[in-house]
Amino acid sequence: MGEFTTTIEHRLDQAYRNLQEARTSGDEYLADTFTAEIEDLHRLATDNGVPIRRDEQQGEGRRGEERESG
Template sequence: MDAFTAGLMQRIEATETDLSRARESGDDFLVEVEQAELDDLRRLAAEHGVQLTAATA
């Protein structure tokens, strides 16, 4: 795995964690922000042919 892919996967995992925390805390605005970030990261992965695992897809 190259550095780009590893970094992208790390950012996706961190964003998923942040999204879960935002949902648990009931912060609707932060949920929207984190979901948008996650969508962007997944789009970036798809554009570069990075295969996501079931957990990050």
């Protein structure tokens, strides 16, 4: 595993943790910001052939679902 892959995985792990904290605290703006970061990291990984572990895909698409229901 290369440094780029490791960095993407680390940033995704951190972004998912931060997203959960933002949701727990009720900060919708911050949650949207972390959701966008996760989406960007997924896109970056896909564009560069970095496989994303299944457990890192749990929050994917949540931003759109929240906006539709809100």
